Amino acid sequence: MHTDRLTVVVAAYNEAESLPLLHPRIVAALAGIERLDARVLYVDDGSRDATWQVLREIASKDARVSLLRLSRNFGKEAALTAGLDLVTEGAALILDADGQDPPELVPAFVAKWREGFDDVYGTRVLRAGEGWLKRVTAHAFYRVIGRLSKTPVPADTGDFRLLSPRSLAALRQLRERHRFMKGLFGWVGYRSVSIPYERDARLAGASKFNLWRLWNFAIEGITSFSTAPLRLATYLGLMTALVAFLYGVWIIAKALLWGDPVAGWPTMMSVILFLGGVQLIALGLIGEYLGRLYDESKQRPLYFVDEFHAAGVEPPQRA
Numbered sequence: 598m599h600t601d602r603l604t605v606v607v608a609a610y611n612e613a614e615s616l617p618l619l620h621p622r623i624v625a626a627l628a629g630i631e632r633l634d635a636r637v638l639y640v641d642d643g644s645r646d647a648t649w650q651v652l653r654e655i656a657s658k659d660a661r662v663s664l665l666r667l668s669r670n671f672g673k674e675a676a677l678t679a680g681l682d683l684v685t686e687g688a689a690l691i692l693d694a695d696g697q698d699p700p701e702l703v704p705a706f707v708a709k710w711r712e713g714f715d716d717v718y719g720t721r722v723l724r725a726g727e728g729w730l731k732r733v734t735a736h737a738f739y740r741v742i743g744r745l746s747k748t749p750v751p752a753d754t755g756d757f758r759l760l761s762p763r764s765l766a767a768l769r770q771l772r773e774r775h776r777f778m779k780g781l782f783g784w785v786g787y788r789s790v791s792i793p794y795e796r797d798a799r800l801a802g803a804s805k806f807n808l809w810r811l812w813n814f815a816i817e818g819i820t821s822f823s824t825a826p827l828r829l830a831t832y833l834g835l836m837t838a839l840v841a842f843l844y845g846v847w848i849i850a851k852a853l854l855w856g857d858p859v860a861g862w863p864t865m866m867s868v869i870l871f872l873g874g875v876q877l878i879a880l881g882l883i884g885e886y887l888g889r890l891y892d893e894s895k896q897r898p899l900y901f902v903d904e905f906h907a908a909g910v911e912p913p914q915r916a
Contacts, residue, residue, distance in 0.1 A: 602687025603627075603707065603759075604636045608676035609694035613647040619696045620655050620662075626700040630707055634687070638663045639694075640680040643670030656906055664906035671900045674776040677756065679900045681765060690759040697796050698757035705792055706759040715787035718751060718758035723795040751791060754779065763787065772899065775889050833875060 605623055609616060620637070627635040639652050639662065649666055656662040665679060681689055688710055692698055698719060709717040756778060760768070767785045 600632045600634050601707070601711070602634045602636075603690060604638050604684045604687060605690045605692055605700075605703070606638050606640065606677065606680035606684065607692050607694050608640045608642055608673055608680060609644065609648055609652070610642040610670060610673070610676070611644045611646045611648060612694040613644070613651045615695050616648065616651050616655065619692075619694065619700070620659070622696070622700045623692070623703075624659070626703040630704050633707065636661050636663065638665065638680050638683060640676045641666040642673065642676035643667050653906075664904070665902060666904040668901040668903040673756075674778050675900045677778055678768075678776060679902070681760070681768060684765055686762075688759055688761050689765055691756045693755075693757065698755070699794065702792065702794055709790050709792065710759050710761060713788060714790045715761035715764045716758060716782060716785070716789035718754050718782070718789065718791055719794050720751060720791045721753045721755070721796045722793045751783070751789075754791070758782065761787070774893055774895075774897065774899065776899070833879070 605627070607619070607623075616639070623637060627633065637659070639655070641649050641652060641664070643666075649664075652662075652664050656664050663683070665683065667676060667679060671679075677691060681691075690703060690706060692700060702719065706717045706719075760782070764782075764785055764787055767787075768781060771781055771784070
């Protein structure tokens with residue numbers, strides 16, 4: 598009888614409090630799936646707390662657990678990439694370390710994968726434990742990028758998903774430095790299906806994504822998968838030039854017909870500041886894209902590995 602291989606990939610950054618509570622739930626969820634060779638891969642993204650020590654203890658008690666430690670904090674997108682790069686057999690299921698995405702749904706994800714879907718993703722219908730501002734901004738972000746991007750990015754959908762072997766093989770070919778994983782998942786394509794679920798509150802600790810990081814994350818996503826901001830800057834420049842031209846015609850006509858003995862200082866300053874502001878916005882948008890081209894041109898590695906502990910093998914002792 599055929600047995601499927603599944604690796605649960607969990608990227609963690611300063612999650613020493615959550616991981617001991619999360620792992621038993623993962624084990625219980627995997628135990629209820631028949632004909633499944635299940636593994637768990639934890640990626641420590643340069644944590645500064647006791648996350649690595651906690652993971653070492655978990656691995657010592659569970660032979661199915663592998664550990665990967667990055668040389669420093671490269672960010673969640675790079676940590677996920679590092680984990681998925683190691684899954685060369687079978688499918689991978691991405692799970693957040695904070696426990697907000699319920700491991701109890703893993704059997705439902707596996708069932709859809711066995712039906713032939715390559716990307717089985719969870720769609721949040723409720724976000725418990727999050728403030729109204731975060732919920733509103735997240736809702737707006739997914740609608741905005743959905744309208745701007747030609748790549749399908751499902752609304753209210755995070756990284757909680759199962760990827761088939763051919764989806765993983767496709768992702769390994771995408772080595773861009775500015776990685777917006779939700780967009781990369783959609784860009785790969787293949788057959789996909791959504792599973793609605795209610796997102797829980799964090800098991801412990803606080804979120805590592807404050808409003809400033811979420812804002813930068815949104816800019817990263819929009820500029821990585823859409824050139825609409827540049828086009829918007831072009832349209833804004835054309836509209837501004839048209840308004841300025843019409844205003845200039847009006848000034849000339851007014852001077853010829855009625856004269857203009859007093860210089861319009863407020864009017865002049867308003868026009869200068871308005872045009873200068875539009876130009877700076879356009880230059881800023883161009884700079885965002887040029888900065889990404891600059892980073893891509895350097896071709897630096899996406900991450901460096903400090904330590905790897907394969908399932909069933911004791912990790913080396915560090916002095």
